[in-house]
Every structure is written in C-alpha cells, then in structure tokens.
Amino acid sequence: TVYGSGPSAYTSHSGGRMPGGPPYEEPTASRVNKAGKIALGALAAGAVAYGVHEFVEQREEDEEKRRLAIAMARRQQEEAERARRENEARRRREEEEEKRREEHERRRREEDERHRLDAVYGQNAPSAYAPSAYAPSAYAPSVYAPSVYGRQRADSASSHGSRGSDLGGFRPPAPFGRPPYSYDPADIRFVDPSRSSENSATPETYPELRQTPSDTVLKIGTVLALKHQATGRLLRSDRSHSTASGSNQQLVYASRRNPAEDDWWQVLPANQEVPVPGSIVSYGTQIRLRHINTGRHLHSHYGFTQGVNEVTAYGDQTLSDENDHWVVERWGDGGYSSTWKSTEAVVLRHYVSGMVLKSQDVMLRDDVQSVTCQGRGDEDDDKWRVVLSD
Numbered sequence: 001t002v003y004g005s006g007p008s009a010y011t012s013h014s015g016g017r018m019p020g021g022p023p024y025e026e027p028t029a030s031r032v033n034k035a036g037k038i039a040l041g042a043l044a045a046g047a048v049a050y051g052v053h054e055f056v057e058q059r060e061e062d063e064e065k066r067r068l069a070i071a072m073a074r075r076q077q078e079e080a081e082r083a084r085r086e087n088e089a090r091r092r093r094e095e096e097e098e099k100r101r102e103e104h105e106r107r108r109r110e111e112d113e114r115h116r117l118d119a120v121y122g123q124n125a126p127s128a129y130a131p132s133a134y135a136p137s138a139y140a141p142s143v144y145a146p147s148v149y150g151r152q153r154a155d156s157a158s159s160h161g162s163r164g165s166d167l168g169g170f171r172p173p174a175p176f177g178r179p180p181y182s183y184d185p186a187d188i189r190f191v192d193p194s195r196s197s198e199n200s201a202t203p204e205t206y207p208e209l210r211q212t213p214s215d216t217v218l219k220i221g222t223v224l225a226l227k228h229q230a231t232g233r234l235l236r237s238d239r240s241h242s243t244a245s246g247s248n249q250q251l252v253y254a255s256r257r258n259p260a261e262d263d264w265w266q267v268l269p270a271n272q273e274v275p276v277p278g279s280i281v282s283y284g285t286q287i288r289l290r291h292i293n294t295g296r297h298l299h300s301h302y303g304f305t306q307g308v309n310e311v312t313a314y315g316d317q318t319l320s321d322e323n324d325h326w327v328v329e330r331w332g333d334g335g336y337s338s339t340w341k342s343t344e345a346v347v348l349r350h351y352v353s354g355m356v357l358k359s360q361d362v363m364l365r366d367d368v369q370s371v372t373c374q375g376r377g378d379e380d381d382d383k384w385r386v387v388l389s390d
Contacts, residue, residue: 109204170333172349172377181354183376185307189352191322197315200271204317207277208266208292210389218267218340218386220279223292225263228254228359229345229383233369234263235298235359237291237313241368247303249312250296254359254369259387264292270325270351284336286325286351290317297324298357300350300373309355309373325351331383342386347377356382 174180178189197204209221218224226235233254241251256263269275270286281287289298291313299314301323315324329335331345340346348357356377362370375382 170378172327172329172334172354173336175351175354183354188302191352193321195271195322195325197271197318197320201274202269202271203274206266206268209278213342213388215388216342218281218342220267220269220275220281221277222267222281223264223389224267224342225259225387226265226348227257227385227387228369228381229385230380231359231361231369232257233359234259234387235265235357235371235384236260236262237294237296238262239294243310243312244364247301247310247312249299249310249314250294251368252298252311252313252371253364254371255367259389262291262293263387264389265289265298266292271320271322281328281340282336283328283330283334283338283340283346285340286327288320288324289326298326298348299324300353300355300357302353304372307374309350309353311357311371311373322352323350326357327351329377342388345383345385347382348384349377357384358382 172181206221208223209219210223211219227233228235231254234256235252236255237250237252239250241253242248243251266289267281268288268290270288273286290296291298294313295316296313297315297320298311300309300311302309304310315321327349328340329347329349330338330340331347335344350356350373353373354376355373356375357371358374358379358381359369359371360381364370
C-alpha cells in the first residue's frame with residue numbers, strides 16, 4: 001500500500017525495507033545498548049564466580065586454621081599431661097625418699113633410745129619396739145614422786161590464806177633450792193639450765209597409755225584431755241594458732257566441750273627424771289604435758305603482762321626446759337603424796353614461777369578462750385578435770 005508520494009513516505013510490511021532498496025540496519029544506539037547488557041551480564045557472572053571461588057578458598061583456609069589450632073591445643077594438652085606425669089613421678093620419688101630418710105632416722109633414734117634405756121634400766125629395760133611390753137601387768141608400776149618437789153607436807157599455817165574457796169591455808173612448798181613463791185610481779189625467776197632436755201637421761205618418748213574412764217589412776221604415759229571446770233572447755237593447741245603478742249609461739253587455749261584430736265596430751269616426767277613407763281603419779285610430782293598432735297610441751301614464761309604469764313606449746317621431743325615443768329596438785333589441799341586420780345579436780349602449778357594454769361570466759365576470737373598462767377591457785381578458774389579416752 002502506498003501512502004503519499006515519494007520514496008520517503010513509503011512503508012510496507014515486507015521486512016522493513018523498501019522494495020528494491022538496501023537491507024534495514026538497526027540504529028547504532030540500540031546495538032550499543034545490547035552489547036552493554038551482554039557485557040554487564042558477563043561481568044556479573046564473573047563476579048559471582050569469583051565470589052564463589054573466594055568463599056570456597058576462605059572456608060578452606062579457615063578449616064585449615066581450625067585444624068592447626070586443634071592440633072596445637074592437643075599438643076599443648078599432651079605436653080601439659082606429660083609435665084604433670086613427670087612432676088607426679090618426681091613428687092612420688094621425693095616422698096619415697098623422704099619416707100626412707102624418716103624411716104632411717106626413726107630406726108636410728110629407736111636404737112639410740114634403746115641404748116639409753118639399757119643404760120638406765122639395765123637388763124630390765126622395756127622394749128622400745130614392742131608397745132605391748134608397757135602394759136601395766138608387764139612393768140608393775142610403782143609410785144613416782146621425785147624428791148625435788150613435794151613429798152613434803154604443805155604448810156597449813158600459811159599466811160596467804162584463801163579467797164573464799166575451800167583451799168583453807170594451803171600453801172605449796174618452796175621449789176627445791178629456791179626461796180618460797182612470793183607472787184610478787186617483780187619476782188622474776190629463771191630456769192635451771194641443768195634441768196633441760198640437753199644431756200638428759202629422760203627417754204625422749206614414752207608409750208602412750210590410752211586408759212578408759214574406769215581406770216582412774218594417772219600414770220607416766222597416760223594420754224588425757226584437761227577440761228576447765230568453770231567453763232567446760234578443753235585445753236587445746238594446734239599449728240594454725242600462734243600468740244598475737246609476746247613470744248609468737250604456738251598458742252594454747254580452751255575450746256569446745258567434747259574432746260577432739262587437738263585436745264590430747266601425754267603425761268611425761270620432768271627433765272632429768274627417769275621413771276619406769278606406767279609409773280603411778282602422785283600429787284606434788286613435777287610432770288610435763290606433751291601435745292599429742294604437734295609434739296610440743298605445755299609451757300609458760302615471764303614477759304607477757306605483769307603478774308600474768310604467757311602459756312604456749314613449745315619445743316619437741318628433743319627440746320625442753322624447766323618452763324615445761326608443772327606440779328600437779330589436788331584442788332583444796334594439794335594432796336601431796338596421794339595418788340593422782342581422774343575423779344578429782346586438779347591445779348597445775350608452774351614450777352618455776354609458782355603461778356597456776358588458768359582460764360576464764362574471755363574469748364580472744366571465735367571459740368578461742370584465753371588460757372594464762374597467773375595467781376596462787378585458789379580460785380575456781382584454776383580448776384581442771386581430767387578426761388580420759390574411751
């Protein structure tokens with residue numbers, strides 16, 4: 001169909017070109033647009049492919065790092081475990097070596113003790129290696145009351161009198177070779193160096209006698225606890241408490257009301273005394289009390305507060321002096337030369353100073369009741385009761 005005249009007005013549906021004319025060409029702008037789209041699509045596809053590649057590489061790298069970290073942690077654990085096993089093996093070797101040394105030292109001390117006992121008792125020496133040899137039926141205990149203290153009668157005409165108690169006119173005898181006790185704070189007395197553990201014939205150890213409450217007679221070697229009659233608390237010591245002032249030695253205090261492992265003490269003779277193990281102890285006798293758990297002795301000395309002496313646990317099996325000596329007295333009359341019985345209240349008098357073991361309802365801290373050495377022994381706070389093991 002022809003619309004108008006002239007070639008420029010000619011159109012048809014014959015393929016976009018005029019009959020007899022040149023082929024139809026798409027405009028340049030359209031061709032550029034298509035090419036751009038194709039290029040952009042190629043770029044996008046390339047970017048996606050690159051991103052996928054980078055993601056895969058990063059994941060592989062992270063996985064490798066994780067494997068390396070796991071391997072390193074495993075090596076560190078193995079090294080730590082190896083070091084722990086080596087330390088444990090070293091510790092066991094050191095403990096075994098220490099046990100061997102201790103066993104060697106124990107045997108040496110036992111042998112030395114055996115020689116000492118042989119020298120003291122001759123052929124009748126009890127065996128240091130067989131505790132059963134110390135049973136009461138084996139040694140027929142005799143009364144032990146050395147002449148250096150007591151066995152003298154108390155001076156009933158003492159001018160000291162009492163303080164409303166049932167002591168009456170009881171006055172302890174003067175210590176051997178020394179003036180009577182004055183209880184003057186300025187009267188500072190010194191220990192006799194000859195009455196220490198140095199070069200002493202006294203055995204370093206005695207067999208522990210565990211008595212039932214029905215066996216009321218106290219002996220050399222008896223293991224006991226001391227209960228303060230007024231407060232019901234038990235005399236105690238342990239390595240975790242030291243005096244806050246004074247000597248900074250191991251503290252002695254009163255605590256609880258039922259015996260525990262830190263409350264047990266063993267009755268021993270004074271230094272330089274050599275009673276047979278199991279000998280019955282009489283009132284007026286000087287004794288030492290050795291703490292079972294720590295091996296230290298009940299001890300007192302001057303220099304705490306004027307008129308009040310410090311009480312500590314001091315020394316060990318090889319170290320002891322006269323400040324560890326206590327005179328056991330029956331409450332009220334001293335009871336000198338009578339048998340010490342667990343059924344009777346007692347006073348423990350420090351031999352050097354003449355003052356007595358005392359406790360009061362004064363708490364140094366929680367469950368730590370004060371124990372001192374002071375006074376004449378005529379107050380209720382000076383009374384102690386023996387508790388025997390069941």
